Amino acid sequence: MITRMSSLFLRTLREDPADAEVPSHKLLVRAGYVRRVAPGGYSWLPLGLRxxxxxxxxxxxxxxxxGAQEIQFPALLPREPYEATNRWTEYGPNIFRLKDRKGADYLLGPTHEELFTLTVKGEYSSYKDYPVTLYQIQTKYRDEARPRAGILRGREFVMKDSYSFDLDDEGLARSYQAHRDAYVKIFDRLGLEYVVVKATSGAMGGSASEEFLAVAETGEDTFVRSTESDYAANVEAVVTTAPAAQPIDGKPEAKVHHTPNTPTIAxxxxxxxxxxxxxxxxxxxxxxxxxxxxxxPGEDKWELLxxxxxxxxxxxxxRLEAALEPAEVAMLEEADFAANPFLVKGYIGPKALLDNGVRYLVDPRVVTGTAWITGADQADHHVMDLVVGRDFVPNGTVDVAEVREGDPSPDGKGTLVAARGIEIGHVFQLGRKYADAFSLDALGPDSKPIRITMGSYGIGVSRLVAVIAEQYFDDRGLMWPRLVAPADVHVVIAGKDDAVRAGAEKLAGELAAAGIxxxxxxxxxxxxxxxxxxxxxGVPTIVVVGRGLASGVVEVKDRATGERGDVPVDEAVAHLVGLVRG
Amino acid sequence: MITRMSSLFLRTLREDPADAEVPSHKLLVRAGYVRRVAPGGYSWLPLGLRxxxxxxxxxxxxxxxxGAQEIQFPALLPREPYEATNRWTEYGPNIFRLKDRKGADYLLGPTHEELFTLTVKGEYSSYKDYPVTLYQIQTKYRDEARPRAGILRGREFVMKDSYSFDLDDEGLARSYQAHRDAYVKIFDRLGLEYVVVKATSGAMGGSASEEFLAVAETGEDTFVRSTESDYAANVEAVVTTAPAAQPIDGKPEAKVHHTPNTPTIAxxxxxxxxxxxxxxxxxxxxxxxxxxxxxxPGEDKWELLxxxxxxxxxxxxxRLEAALEPAEVAMLEEADFAANPFLVKGYIGPKALLDNGVRYLVDPRVVTGTAWITGADQADHHVMDLVVGRDFVPNGTVDVAEVREGDPSPDGKGTLVAARGIEIGHVFQLGRKYADAFSLDALGPDSKPIRITMGSYGIGVSRLVAVIAEQYFDDRGLMWPRLVAPADVHVVIAGKDDAVRAGAEKLAGELAAAGIxxxxxxxxxxxxxxxxxxxxxGVPTIVVVGRGLASGVVEVKDRATGERGDVPVDEAVAHLVGLVRG
Structure with missing residues (x-):
């Protein structure tokens, strides 16, 4: 097909839009791919839509x-299913809510776990029906507090969300792996530089969860990666390697010191x-x-930790919030200290905590046999050589201390460095949360119900347009990978005389006839x-038909590398078809 | 591609859904194409989505x-553009409205005239840029008072809406005709039986407007068509043919009669x-x-008519509402009669009306020289032989009397009969309404602004799934036209032995390899x-692989005609490819 710029609905802009900060936003607007309609709402112009x-x-x-099967749900959804899973409440101000003419509550779907679960429940009943994986590519809505960066974080966007339904954990693991592999293929085909990061540590019994992050300086997500392996994780998911326990025997005895004027660790x-x-x-x-x-959740009473x-x-x-989820966490107030006089501010030590029944968790580095300087539970006093396993026994460990560059990589290879990325995909073993909420069971071979276990898998499809742009640009504009470019070849008529125009039209016609x-x-x-x-x-191949035509050549330029060379006009179609088909 | 029913997310139902009244609704649910999620909200299962x-x-x-160019707008739209055209108010309860977390007003777009107009204004400035036609295939929302008939009248649905932008009326006429022709092609290709009806009479200076109605007994729209030509129109758009004026000379004189006990026309x-x-x-x-x-609109005072x-x-x-639009119309109340004592209820005649300055419009049949029996403006009295042009001169005509079967067709050929249909498309010369609202001008060759004129063209895309079903079914199920069927060939393995299964698998594989x-x-x-x-x-061709395989044949059945015949298995692929490719 030939798209003529003389009639294409496209006006490029010389200036960056005032509200744009990241390269993809600037370039997609300047090159006429998208236009802003509302905060976080964009229209797709012809090239962007392609x-x-x-x-x-x-x-x-x-x-x-x-083997995933495509279906499609409405975006306008009734409240009830989201009420059943408590997400109607949990989403707070992050979803769009509305009432219909009869006053019934609706929302604009942010994700569709509830509907997929109910739909499978509606159609399937026997264990023989499973497993099944369904997906949709659909418009989703989130009322972001700060929509930003153009289509990178919009309030209306296109997502691929899929859900797997399995009879057992082994099935879920297989479905999860199939999705993970498919995502690797998708992002590889799209030419993206990305990492797969562990999204949760699994410390609280959570199931497997990994995020695909496109590496981008402008990314909102931070993660850490190893200097020497392909280990990568969200900071929430980094599992600190505990050192080996030390022998207690021979450690000096604990001793309390009067330590006036020591308000800081230093x-x-x-x-x-x-x-x-x-x-x-x-x-x-x-x-x-x-x-x-x-x-x-759902309780009134706070407990000390x-x-x-x-x-x-x-x-x-x-890391703290991730580790304690779904519990809520807050700092102590003056009233809390007043109610617990054994808490001596600035001098709190393990003894008072454990003696008074306060739950006391320690960093994984605080292993048996290690000796510490810590509070002695009285003002201006600290205790030295307080040994774990001898002088106190914590109630457990919790991995919430900050992760720092230079920390050893949890896989034992190299050290961690910080990086920034944009979330492009997420694979997640949901387990039975939604199946429990809607009693999604299969009737087993023994006529007993089997509770289904689910996986949830998302790709931010419209966001990918921006993410690819974010990785493929230079100071002159966009440089699309061939697979996603809005056209295969950009033919420029560089000259006004009829021969040039006719030559370019002929070339374009022949290319179109060849399926380009x-x-x-x-x-x-x-x-x-x-x-x-x-x-x-940013079409990957630019062909200039101009003065050279008189001597029988056109210029072919690679947008990304800048390489250019003359090609005899008679060989141009074959040459270009070869480039495009790779 | 082969879709295996053993794993296809499909469960057919033996019973019609309780809420279904029309055939398409019953069958699309029973055959597993769609499922109800909310009032007027349906999910598309795999076959339906195809x-x-x-x-x-x-x-x-x-x-x-x-030459229309595809773009795409958000569905979630800010209030302001719809405020500018007054549609925010005019839509009343028929659109979904919501507020974002900051309290700003939004709506879910019912149609996108405003956005298209603003977008063209944003990109284009010179007369050289025009004409342009843009379209989208997009999810739309209307808060229907009575969502019904499944996907025939939903609250969330897919529409193709396009808009043409021209410099002058001739351009608009060309764009309109191009769309009209394209619609004819589309509906012809889809195998629909439909009529194109005039949607407005043009009596009030309106521009061209035609509706495409699929003929269906279950349709919500009534229209009339000629027994002898292809004339068809909405009843609102039927223009009554006025008889020729008659000579006044020689008509008997008007005479008032005492007519007691004549409460009805009869x-x-x-x-x-x-x-x-x-x-x-x-x-x-x-x-x-x-x-x-x-x-x-916008006035407080009512006027008599x-x-x-x-x-x-x-x-x-x-017809009355269409003729008087945009004015509001209401019946008189007792207070109105009391305030206008010259109105003698049951005996109102032209004289009192005209003498008292009441605007008096008559049916087009009430032409000069016709004589009438009508009210004499006093109780129990009528006047006979009251002649138009001699005894009274109305203020004009208004074409609002009911249209009846047997009325002459306005094109002079045959008489009118009533029929029912479903609106599937609408082509409409909008004119400058939206261009005026947003000052959409092109700078002309003389540097003077040219106000743009627009056309608006819609097709109910998701509705078409139901409309086609409504025209292609029998008592056993759906019978899709080949172009839109969810598959080309339905291969049934009718037998348990391995040879039958292997033969069917081989045939399916070969068909898939041939692109079927x-x-x-x-x-x-x-x-x-x-x-x-x-x-x-309802796949159009059903192939039964069963006992016949032993003697080298499979059965090929046409779903619509019921014709069936054995085809040698060696020739089956060629035979079926021939059928499918037509």
Whole structure:
């Protein structure tokens, strides 16, 4: 097919849009792929829609290849199923809610777990029906607090969401792996640089969950990766490697010291280093006890929780919330200290906590046999050489201390470095949460019900347009990978005389006849304007039909590498078909 | 591709759904194409989604063929553009409205005139840019008071809406005709029986507007068609052919009669027929004056309006509203009669109306020289031989009397009969309404602005799935036209022995290799169940691989005609490819 720029609904812009900060947003607007309609709401202009559709096709092919079946739900959904799973409440202000003319509550679907579960329940009954995997490529809605970066984080967007339904955990593991493999194929085919990060540590018994993050400096998600292996994880999911336990025998006895004027870890370490003990300490030798309170969902009562971490690390808020989920967590208030006078602020130690029944969890590094400087439960006093397993026994461990660059990689290879990325996919073993909510059972061979177990798998399809742009651009514009480009070849008519125009039309016609998608710049604009637009639009191969035609050649340029060369016009079609078909 | 029924997400139902009244609704649910999720909200199961996509493809091809360019808008739209055109108010309870987390007003788009207009205004500026036609195939929302008939009238549905933008009326006429022609192609290709009806009479200066109605007994729309030509129109759009004016000279003089006990037209006609006048009257000789009041948009004050129609016809409410639009119309209340004592209820005549300045419009049949029996403006009195142009001169005509079967067709050929249909498409010359609202101008060659004129064109894409079903079914199930069927060939394995299964698998494989979409019933169910499902699902060609295989044949059955015959298995692929490719 030939798309003529003389009539194409496209106007490129010379200036970046005022509200754009990231390259993909600037370039997709400037090159006429998308236009802003509302906060977080964009229209797809012809070239943008083509890229979106080509990405959809890749996703669809790979989903079909693993036997997933495409269906489609409405976006406007009744409240009741989301009430049943409590998500109507949990989503808070993050979903769009509305009432119909009769006053009934609806929402615009953010994801469709409930509907998929109910639909499978409606159709299937026997164990023989399973497993099944269903998916849709559909418009979704989230009322983001801060829609940003154009189509990277919109409020209306296209997602592929799929759900697997299995009879047992082994089946779920297979479905999960099939999706993970399909996602690798999809993102590889799209030419993306990405990492697969563990999304949860599994410490609280959670099931497998991995995120696919496209590597991008502008990404909102931070993650850590190993310097020497392909290990990558969200900071929430990093599992600290516990050192080996140490022998207790021979450790000096615990001793309480009067430690005035030591309000910080640094001053405390200085105090002991200057105490004439002949020993050298660092902040990592101190044990900082952080007091919190937690509350389980649906309960009124808060419970105290103390967390002991080495003094050289802070508690990481995201890791803390992930570790304690679904419980709520809050800092103590003055009233809490007043109600628990054994808590001596600044000097809290394991003894008072354990003696008074406060749940006390420690960092995995706080293993049996390690000795610590920590609070002595009275003002201006600390205890030294308090040994785990001898002087106190914590109630357990909790892995919430901050992860730092240089920490050993949990897989034992290399150390961790921080990086930024954009979430493009998520594979997640949901387990039986939704099946429980809707009593999704299969009748087993023994006529007993089998509770179904589910997986949930998402790809941000419209976001991928921006993510690819974010990885494929230079200072002149976009540089689409061939598979998703809005056209295969961009033919520029660079000259006004009839022979040039006729030659270009002939070439474009022959290419189209060979099944090549041609973007033909047949406008009356100057060659300079046309070249600049071609670079901005980013079709992978640019063919310039101009003065060279008189000597029987056209110029073929690779948009990404900048390589260019003359090709005899008689060989141009074969040459270009070869390039496009690869 | 082979789709295996052993794993296809499909369960057919033996019973009609309780809420289904029309055949398409019953069959699409029973055959597992769609499922109800909410009032007017349906999910598309795998087979239904395939039919929908195939219809979308046909629509897309024909839109691209007339140079329309595909784009896509969000469904979630800000209030402001709809405020500018007053549609935010006019839609009343018929659209879904919502607020975002910041309290800003949004709606779910019912149609996108505003957005298309603003987008063209954003990109284009010169007269050289025009004409342009844009379209989208997109999910739309309307809060129907009575969602019904499954996907025939849903609250969330897929529509193709396109808009043409031209510099002048001639351009608009060309764009309109191009769309009209494309629609004819689309509906012809889809195998639909339909009529194109004039949607407005043009009496109020409206521009061209035609509706495409699929002929269906279950349709919500009524229309009339000629017995002898292809004339068809909505009743609102029927233009009554006015008879020729008659000479006034020689008509008897008007005379008032005392007519007690004539409360109805029938009793009045009887009275005069029995009055010894030697003349014979019918209800068509009486002139009934209907009193109404009207109010223009945005005004408080109601004005009286009298309409004179022949006594054998009622005023048609839909024709009345269409004729007076955008004015509001209401019946008189007792207070109105009290305030206008010259209105003698039951005996209102032209004289009192005209003498008292009431606007008085008459049916087109009430032409100069015709004589009427009508009210004499005093109780128990009527006047006879009141002649138009001699005894009274109405303020004009209004074409709102009911249209009846047997009325002459406005094109002069044959008479009118009533029929029912379902609206599947609408082509409409919008004119400059939206361009005016948003000041959409092109800069002309003389540097003066040219106000753009628009056309609006819609096709109910998801509705078409039901409409086709409504025209292609029998008592055993659906009978899809080949172009939109969810598969090309339905291969039924009718037998349990390995040779039959292997033969069917081989045939299916060879068909798939030849590019045929195969639905393969490889379930363990009985042949009877499989045959019934095949008839219900409605793939146009059913191939039964069973006992005949031993003697080298398979049975090929045409779902629609019921014709069946044995085909040698060696020739089956060629035979079936021939059938499918037509």
């Amino acid at each position: 890229v979106l559709r080509r990405i959809e096709d890749v996703v669809r092919e790979e989903m079909n290849a693993i 001053t405390l370490v200085d105090f002991f280093n200057n105490a004439g003990l002949g020993r050298e300490f660092t902040a990592a030798d101190t044990l900082k006890n952080v007091l919190l309170k937690t509350r389980r 103390a967390i002991g971490v080495p003094g050289d690390r802070e508690v990481d808020q995201k 998608e041609v973007l033909l710049d047949d406008r009356t604009a100057s060659p300079g304007v046309k070249f600049a637009d071609a670079e901005l639009i | 039919v929908l996509r195939r219809i979308e493809d046909v629509v897309r091809e024909e839109m691209n063929a007339i 009793t009045l006609v009887d009275f005069f027929n029995n009055a010894g006048l030697g003349r014979e009257f019918t209800a068509a000789d009486t002139l009934k004056n209907v009193l109404l009041k009207t109010r223009r 009298a309409i004179g129609v022949p006594g054998d016809r009622e005023v048609d409410q839909k 979409e195969v639905l393969l019933d490889d379930r363990t169910a009985s042949p009877g169940v499989k045959f019934a499902d095949a008839e219900l699902i």
